Amino acid sequence: MAQEFNTIPETESDKQEAKAREILGSAGKNLVIHSDWKFDNGKNIHVGDNFLANYNWTVLDVGKVTIGDNVWIGPNTDIYTVNHPVTAMGRRDHLAKVLPVTIGNDVWLCGKVTVCPGVTIGNNVVVAAGSVVIHDIPDNVIVAGNPARMVKKVDFE
């Protein structure tokens, strides 16, 4: 399905939107996803109204990914729901732990952000470019860095 999506020319945004709606578990009104988009299932991704994902959005949605309204995703941003063991033996045994990712309303994940398994991001949050999110993030903040930490609070208006 990802390959099918990525063959649609960027100039044919109506076709991109229709295919994205086939792929996703659910989507609200006003949906824009650019190529290349990569994912495991697609059906485990749920997005709200006014969703925009820029180029090269990768989602390892073995687990559920829930995204609220008015969320923008910058280019080359990744969301993962799968962890593997830190022990060599665990990885030899191909073990995996699946944890959901939840993103609130009015969130901007900037370019080259990585969101790790099990994370919940609140409402009205900006995750600065290049950040790696390993902890939950509260409402109304800008976070930056690896690991992402609050750099300042932000108002809604």
Ligand SMILES: CC(=O)SCCNC(=O)CCNC(=O)[C@H](O)C(C)(C)COP(=O)(O)OP(=O)(O)OC[C@H]1O[C@@H](n2cnc3c(N)ncnc32)[C@H](O)[C@@H]1OP(=O)(O)O
């Ligand atoms: C759909 C799309 O997204 S397409 C467009 C893609 N565009 C991008 O990805 C652009 C991303 N922009 C950024 O990351 C910007 O730095 C923003 C939006 C987070 C800046 O927000 P501002 O409110 O202007 O933050 P400001 O520049 O005041 O920085 C606040 C603090 O965070 C730090 N900071 C800001 N961005 C980053 C970053 N990417 N990584 C690390 N630290 C950062 C600053 O150094 C500053 O720290 P200091 O107070 O110790 O100096």
